[in-house]
Amino acid sequence: MLVLEKNSITEELEGLVKEHGCERSALMPILQAVQRKHRYISDFAQQEIARLLDIHPVEVFSVISFYSFLHSEPQGRNIVRLCRTIVCDLAGKEEIEKALMRELKINAGETTKDKKITLEHTNCLGMCDQGPAMMVNDKIFTKLTPEKAVEIIKTIK
């Protein structure tokens, strides 16, 4: 079973290399494609990408670690990103975060047991004048209060 899984990931990655090429510049589009499909980039996929692009696996991991939208661990079906940048921080981000962690029973950076929701931080969402702000999947919510944030989360629970 594991061998089959590995073969299918390898085939998928070989297809992506055909599509994007095997230059170093293909790394980001390949990582984005894998992230989109699987919601994370497994250790095995990272090794295979490194092999196919002829780069060191550490380079692949560094890129994944640098970008907050790439993940090396499985993510929930819904991603809640709370802005942690200074303006939202001053506008009450901490209270929002506490309310979300209480409601979801997880800490920031974790995924609920049922794999429905991942809670994480993000940098500025470009809505500083309307903070605190958070993004749920692709939708941005602003002027949050702890109550409003919890109500939003309940719609995806």
Ligand code: FES
């Ligand atoms: S600081 Fe939070 S949206 Fe800009």
